[in-house]
Amino acid sequence: xxxxxxxxxxxxxxxxxxxxxxxxxxxxxxxxxxxxxxxxxxxxxxxxxxxxxxxxxxxxxxxxxxxxxxxxxxxxxxxxxxxxxxxxxxxxxxxxxxxxxxxxxxxxxxxxxxxxxxxxxxxxxxxxxxxxxxxxxxxxxxxxxxxxxxxxxxxxxxxxxxxxxxxxxxxxxxxxxxxxxxxxxxxxxxxxxxxxxxxxxxxx
Amino acid sequence: xxxxxxxxxxxxxxxxxxxxxxxxxxxxxxxxxxxxxxxxxxxxxxxxxxxxxxxxxxxxxxxxxxxxxxxxxxxxxxxxxxxxxxxxxxxxxxxxxxxxxxxxxxxxxxxxxxxxxxxxxxxxxxxxxxxxxxxxxxxxxxxxxxxxxxxxxxxxxxxxxxxxxxxxxxxxxxxxxxxxxxxxxxxxxxxxxxxxxxxxxxxxxxxxxxxxxxxxxxxxxxxxxxxxxxxxxxxxxxxxxxxxxxxxxxxxxxxxxxxxxxxxxxxxxxxxxxxxxxxxxxxxxxxxxxxxxxxxxxxxxxxxxxxxxxxxxxxxxxxxxxxxxxxxxxxxxxxxxxxxxxxxxxxxxxxxxxxxxxx
Ligand SMILES: Nc1ncnc2c1ncn2[C@@H]1O[C@H](COP(=O)(O)OP(=O)(O)OP(=O)(O)O)[C@@H](O)[C@H]1O
Ligand SMILES: [Mg+2]
Ligand SMILES: [Zn+2]
Numbered sequence: 001x002x003x004x005x006x007x008x009x010x011x012x013x014x015x016x017x018x019x020x021x022x023x024x025x026x027x028x029x030x031x032x033x034x035x036x037x038x039x040x041x042x043x044x045x046x047x048x049x050x051x052x053x054x055x056x057x058x059x060x061x062x063x064x065x066x067x068x069x070x071x072x073x074x075x076x077x078x079x080x081x082x083x084x085x086x087x088x089x090x091x092x093x094x095x096x097x098x099x100x101x102x103x104x105x106x107x108x109x110x111x112x113x114x115x116x117x118x119x120x121x122x123x124x125x126x127x128x129x130x131x132x133x134x135x136x137x138x139x140x141x142x143x144x145x146x147x148x149x150x151x152x153x154x155x156x157x158x159x160x161x162x163x164x165x166x167x168x169x170x171x172x173x174x175x176x177x178x179x180x181x182x183x184x185x186x187x188x189x190x191x192x193x194x195x196x197x198x199x200x201x202x203x204x
Numbered sequence: 205x206x207x208x209x210x211x212x213x214x215x216x217x218x219x220x221x222x223x224x225x226x227x228x229x230x231x232x233x234x235x236x237x238x239x240x241x242x243x244x245x246x247x248x249x250x251x252x253x254x255x256x257x258x259x260x261x262x263x264x265x266x267x268x269x270x271x272x273x274x275x276x277x278x279x280x281x282x283x284x285x286x287x288x289x290x291x292x293x294x295x296x297x298x299x300x301x302x303x304x305x306x307x308x309x310x311x312x313x314x315x316x317x318x319x320x321x322x323x324x325x326x327x328x329x330x331x332x333x334x335x336x337x338x339x340x341x342x343x344x345x346x347x348x349x350x351x352x353x354x355x356x357x358x359x360x361x362x363x364x365x366x367x368x369x370x371x372x373x374x375x376x377x378x379x380x381x382x383x384x385x386x387x388x389x390x391x392x393x394x395x396x397x398x399x400x401x402x403x404x405x406x407x408x409x410x411x412x413x414x415x416x417x418x419x420x421x422x423x424x425x426x427x428x429x430x431x432x433x434x435x436x437x438x439x440x441x442x443x444x445x446x447x448x449x450x451x452x453x454x455x456x457x458x459x460x461x462x463x464x465x466x467x468x469x470x471x472x473x474x475x476x477x478x479x480x481x482x483x484x485x486x487x488x489x490x491x492x493x494x495x496x497x498x499x500x501x502x503x504x505x506x507x508x509x510x511x512x513x514x515x516x517x518x519x520x521x522x523x524x525x526x527x528x529x530x531x532x533x534x535x536x537x538x539x540x541x542x543x544x545x546x547x548x549x550x551x552x553x554x555x556x557x558x559x560x561x562x563x
Contacts, residue, residue, distance in 0.1 A: 112382065114367035119375075120382055148360050155385040183307070184480070187353060 001027070060131065062124050064089055072104055079103040079166040081138040085157065086130065087111050087145065095143060103141070106131065111144065112153045120156060128157065132164050142170040172197075205246060205280040205316065205504050206536050213273040214266040216242040229530050229537050229557040231551050233544040234563030240540040243563070244320065244509040247538065250287050251316040251507070253299055253309040254369070261291050263458055278316055280504065287316065314346060317506035319495045320490065323495075323515060327362045328490065329483045330475055333464035341393075343494050344404050347501050351400050358393040361386055369454045380447070387443045394439045394460045398432065401463065404497070405430040409465070411493035419485045419524050425470035426486070432463040484516045488525060495533075505535025514541050514550070522550065530554050 001023050003009040008030065015026035033041050033179055057063070058070035061083075065071070072092075082103025086092055092105050108123045131137065140161070144150035158168055173185050174192035184192075207225055212218040217239045232240050241257075248256045255264050265272050270293040278285045288300040298308045306312050328339045345352035365386035371377075375483060409428040416426050433442055442458050443450075450456050467474035468488065474486065496507045508529060514522065529537055531554055541547040551558045 114364055114371050117371075119368065119371055119377075121377075148357060152361070152364065152382075152389065153386055155388065156382055159381050159385060186349060190350075196529070 043200045061105045062109060062127070063092055063105055077102070081136060082141070083128075083131065083137055083139070084141045084143050091143060103139070108153070111149045112156060123153075125157060125160065129160050132166055133159055137164075137166050139169065140166070140168045141142050144170075146173045205278060205507065207250075207276055207278050207316075207507060208284070209275075210243075210247065210250075210276040211273075212243075212246050212273040214269040215246050215272040215274055216264055216266065217267060218246070219269075223561065225536070225538075225559065227557050229551060229554075229556060229558040230536075230539070231547045231558060232538060232540045232563065233542065233547050233560065235542060238563045240542075240563060241322070241511050243510055244538055244540065246274050247276070247507065247509060248318050248320050249562045250274055250289060252313055253289070253297070253319045256320045257324065261295065261297065261310070262553055276316075287312075289394075295444060307430045314502075317346070317498050317502060319491055319498065319506050320493045320509045320511070321513070322511045324535065325491070326483055326487050329467070329478075329486050333462065336465045337461075337463060338404070339490070339494075340401065340408070343408070343497065346498065348400065348406065351397065354393045354396045354400075358390060358397060358460065361389045361393070362456060362459070365390065366455045369451060369456070372451060373454050380507075383447070383501060387440070390443060390456075390459065391439045394434075397460050398434045398439065398463075401432075401460070403431060405465070408490075408493050408497055412495050415492045415528070416486055416489035419488055419521050420482075421520055424482070426474070427466075427468045428468040430463070431466040432460065433458045434460065434463075481516045481518060481521065485514055485521060488513075492528070496531065499535070505533060508533070508535060509539045510537065510539045512540060512542075514546060523553070526550055526554060530556055530558075 001012070003012070009035075011030045012023065012026045015021055015029050016023050018026075033044070036044075054066070056065045056068060058065040058073055059068050060073045061070060063070040063072060065121070067074075073080075079102055083106050084095065084101060084103055085106050085108060086095065087108055087110060089107060092107060095101050096154070097103075106123065106124065106128050108128075110119060110123050111119050112120055112123065121122075140157075142150075142154045142157075144153055154170060160166070173195065175181065175188060181189060206552050210223045210225070211221070212223075213220050223243070232243060232416075234240055245256050249264075257266055261272075271291045273291070274289045276287045278287065286300075286302055288298075288303075290298045290300075292298065297309070298307060299312050301312060301315070306489065328335050341352075341355060345355075365383070368382060368386065373385075407431065412424060413428055419422055436442075437445070439459065443456070446457055469482075474483075478486070495506060495508060510529065513525065517525065529539075530551070539547070539551075543561075548560060551560070
């Protein structure tokens, strides 16, 4: 791509470094910004800069926060003795969007996968064990992706915390709601049958 | 089950061709490079949604063309079944069963099973244990889809554990909790794979032994056995007692990933002692045992695709083999050879109706 201005070229290059953005899309976004008032673009770039400069990670749960403690950890409305373990911040946002969960979180920052160079030490597991010891946690809920690495991570954390009086659960794995049995793959259907639910819990 | 018609468009060396199979036994002859093996492969493709030989569909498409089509009409249980495979120009593959498209290829595999025996398959006998595991895993996955799932899970955990063992060596960690977790995951899937291999091999190996003797015509003292360290120790104990050794080696030294089919010959190692004809006989014996197990599970005979059978076998073994394949067996057989007269002679000697296709 040839540019008549190096200012334009720099901006396009920066945008195209973002995930999922190619040169063409980057150019479209940059040209869009050029059509805006200077003040609006200033607000845009300020938002990005202050985000990066001032963002904090909650010292308790490693969620994104404005202060040392995130708004979920600080809220008196949340059950502080319930911890949902997730892989990353996107999972926190996804679970929050359901409005079905009223406990706190713990963001691991990844999943155990030595093949990808990630051992237990690179994750926030120590901190979680520490939390369970300090906070009189009653329930630990694992909301990790249902695959082998997810299972490994669950078993590992469970092993590290089994001496503590905490109830440990994992999110249900099974047929998607609104889905059809006929189209479910055998593994999912098989798991749903072996982990079946009492009917009264369906209506509750 | 009988394949009655086959039409091939732009698959390998074929541009467009139609074949009719009027008899249960078909001989296919023609000179080197004419397309005999490719014709058998097209039949295999219709059953398994992939080639017996090539890994990519690009290699299966006629050079210079885009996309291919294979269409077959089968007769099974007095009904006709039409199977169409289309590789679109975009590279997308579609399979149709009686004009109805499948969502997943897995739904088709197993409906029109075939057993392919190619000259190069002799590596199952001559090469390392990996080849024999691949052979049994491909068969047992067809008999039980849960087997494949457990095996894949085992292999994934094994890879992670082995990477972790390397990581441990670099960082000199002394907490082995994660190894315990991996071992527990390996025990779960590994024990299940072991039990299934044990049960299936108890059927497969005696069958193969009987076939070998039938082909050889005499008892040559062949012995086949499932070799695994799990016969001595359960998976859990095996991993536990190998812990230090595995940490030093930076990999899991024992487990179902090292299993083998032991082949011996009056006490000698078959691989190194047997002649080429004897190796080929054992290959046929194993493949026919596979055929029998599929037949028992499916309730009907799979198609037998015999490529270049006449190489290396002497006249008496050839006779014994064809006798079983064409006379005792009542399923459909496709046999290729480069020599028209030889093929014709052998088939005529069986005194069964047969068809000869000259390419
Ligand atoms: N994708 C392709 N496009 C065109 N031709 C191909 C393609 N793939 C293979 N061929 C050709 O097909 C021919 C090989 O066919 P095949 O292996 O079926 O021969 P054959 O009759 O079995 O020979 P032989 O008696 O030597 O075993 C070769 O000449 C090869 O070049
Ligand atoms: Mg050939
Ligand atoms: Zn927090």
